[in-house]
Amino acid sequence: MSSVPSIQPKPRPGNLREVAEKIEEATGLRVQVLGGKLVMSPTPRGKHAGVIRYLRRQIEPALPDGSGLYEVSSVMMPDDRDDYATPDLVVLPESWDMDDDWLADPLDAALAIEVISQSEKSREIRDKADWYAVAGVAALLVIDPRKGTWALHTHPDNGAYRDVLPGKYGEPVPLPAPLGFEVATDGFPVYGR
16 A cells, blocks of 8 residues: 555645645645646755755855745746746745745746756756746756856746846856856866765
C-alpha cells in the first residue's frame, strides 16, 4: 500500500493554488503553478543550496537602498493568482517585508534567480524562463550547476526575453539596472563533483 496521502480537491483550473498548497503541506515538496500546470520540485540539496548562499552573500550587500533579497517568496502571473512561480531568490522592494500577501507583483521583481536542480529537463527550464517573461519579471538569472553555466535573461517583450547573455562559471554576471553590479561565479559548486 502507498503511504502517499490523497489530495482533495482534485486539480482543475480555478483551484490549482489550493491544491499546490495541500501538496506542499502533505509532501514537503516545493510546488508552483506554471502556465496552469502543477510543477513540483524536491527540497534543494547541498550544492543547490550552496549556490543560493554564495549568491545571497554577494547580492544582499550590493543592493540599492529600498531593495531586498528574498527566498521562498512567490511571484504571481498578472491577472491569474492561481498561476505563480517561486524562484530560489528574488529582488523585491523592501516594502515586501510588511506585505500581508504571499504573491508578489512580477513588475516589482527587479531580478528572479533560478538554480537548476539535477533532475530538471531542458524543456522545463525553457518553460520557466518563458513564464517569467510572460509575467513581466525584468530580469531572470538561471544558474546551472549541472554544466557550470549561467544565463541572464533581460527585457521581457511579448512573452519572451529579448536578450539572453550566456556565461560559464568563472565569468561574472553583469546585473542590469537598477541593480548595476556584477556577481562573481567562480567557486560555485558543480553537481557530481
